Amino acid sequence: MVSEFVVRAVALCHIIIWCSCSTGYPGSAFCIRTAHPLRKSQFPAMVSPAMLKGMNTEVYGEGHPFGDPAWYQAYNTPYYNDSHKQFRKLMREYVDEHIMSNVHDWDEKGVIPKEMYLEAGKQGTLALCIGRPWPEKYYGKAPWGFEPDYFHELIMYDEMSRTGSVGFQWGIAGGTTIGLPPVYHHGSEELKNRVMPPCVKGEKVCCLAITEPTAGSDVANLKCSAKLEGDFYILNGEKKWITNGIFADFFTVACRTGKPGVGGISLLLVEKDMPGVETRKMKCSGAWSSGTTYITFDDVKVPKGNLLGKEGKGFQYMMQNFNHERFAFCAMSTRFARVCLEDSLTFAGKRKTFGKTLIQHPVIRWKVAEMARMVEATHNWLEWITYQLNTMPKMEAMLKLGGHTALCKVQCTKVMEYCAREAAQIFGGLSYSRGGQGEKVERLNREVRAMAIPGGSEEIMLDLGVKQSTKLAQMAKMFAEAAPQQAAAKL
Known part of the structure; x- marks a missing residue:
C-alpha cells in the first residue's frame, strides 16, 4: 500500500495540473499539499499507485516544496548513498531533539551551554568539521560506523543550519572549522597530541585569529608581530572580530615574523592562560552566541614549539x-x-x-x-x-x-x-x-x-x-x- 504522503510527493506535477484546471489558480497545489491531507478520492484518475512502479518514491522530511534538497524529495542523485541517508537521519533527530527549541534562548543569552560542546564532540560533528582525513588518531573511529566524506560534512552543516541561527552554527563549531585544521595539518606531534583530542571531543575550543582592526581580506597587511628571543616568540598586537575567541582555549594566530608581505607571515598556537592575553566580547548586530571577540597580545611569550609548520609559511597554510x-x-x-x-x-x-x-x-x-x-x-x-x-x-x-x-x-x-x-x-x-x-x-x-x-x-x-x-x-x-x-x- 502506497501512503498518501508518498503519492502526493511523487505525483506533484499531476496535482499541479489538476489543481490549476479545477480551481483556476496554480497556488492551490501548495495550499492542498500543506494545509489539507489528500484523500485518494481527490486524485485525478490518471494518478494511481500502479503508475508509481519503478519510480523513486523515497521522501524524507516534511515534504514542503523546496523545503529540503531535491534528493530528500524523491529525486535521483549521483552523489549520495545509504551512509549519507543514515547520517542525515541521525543529524535531523539530533537537531530536532537537542537544539531547535533552544537556539533562540541561547542566542538571546549570548552563550551556548558547555554540555552542548561535549555532546557535539560525542556525536562526532566537531571532528567532522576539520575536513579530511578523519582524525582517528585523536578521536578514535567515527561513531557512525563508516569513514565520512565531504558529503557527510555537507549534510551536517545543512541539517544544523535548519536552526536558522548563524550564532549557533559559528558558536558550536566555527572556531573548530577554521582554527583547528592548521594545527591538524602543520602542528608538531607533541602539539597535536595535546590540542587535538580535547578540541575534537568538545572539551576545549580552538579559534582562528587572523583579522585585525586594519587588516581583513588583505592578509598581507597584518600588523600583529612575533619576535623570536631564545626559546620563545614575543607576540604583540591586536585581533578583531574573532569567532569563539571569548571562550576559546587555543588561538591559531597569524602574525608577522619576518619581511613585509605574505612571505613574512607565520602561524603560532597561543594558549589563553599565557600571560599577556586579554579578550573582550564584542557587541555585534547578530550571531550573538558565536562569541565574537577583540583580542590583545601584550608581550606574550609563546614557546617556539608552538610554531605551526615553518616560519614564513603562514599565508600558504591559511590558503x-x-x-x-x-x-x-x-x-x-x-x-x-x-x-x-x-x-x-x-x-x-x-x-x-x-x-x-x-x-x-x-x-x-x-x-x-x-x-x-x-x-x-x-x-x-x-x-x-x-x-x-x-x-x-x-x-x-x-x-x-x-x-x-x-x-x-x-x-x-x-x-x-x-x-x-x-x-x-x-x-x-x-x-x-x-x-x-x-x-x-x-x-x-x-x-x-x-x-x-x-x-x-x-x-x-x-x-x-x-x-x-x-x-x-x-x-x-x-x-x-x-x-x-x-x-x-x-x-
Missing part, C-alpha cells in the same frame, strides 16, 4: 584551508536561504489577506518562485563543488577550486540575503519581532552580513574568482600544448 572554509560558508548560507523559503511557504499557506491566503496572491507566488529558483540552482553548484572536493587529490583541489569556492561563496550569501529580504516582506511585522512565528527570518536578516563579510568579502571573492579561473585556464592551455611535444620527445 590551504580557504577552500574548506568557504565550503562551510556555502553550505550554511544555502540552507539559511532555504529556511527563509520554507518558512515563507508555510506562513503564506496560513496567513489570510483580503479573503485569501497569501500564497493565492500572484505577487507572493512570484516571490516564492524567485527564492526557489535561486536556492535550487545554488545548491546544485554546491553539490558539484562537494563532489570535486571528494574526488580530487588535495593539491589538485587547491589549484582548481579556489576560484569556484570564492564565487560560490558570493552566490550563496547573495541568495541568503535575497531570501531573507523577501521572507521579511512576506512575514511583514512578524519579521521585525524577536521570537515568535518570524523568529528565524528576523534573526537571519540581522545575520546576513555575518556570512557575507567573514571568510572573504564579496568584492574580494569576485575578483579572486575571476583572476584564479583565468590563470587556471591559461595553465590548462599551456599543458595541453606541451603534452604532444613531450610525447614526441619520448619517441
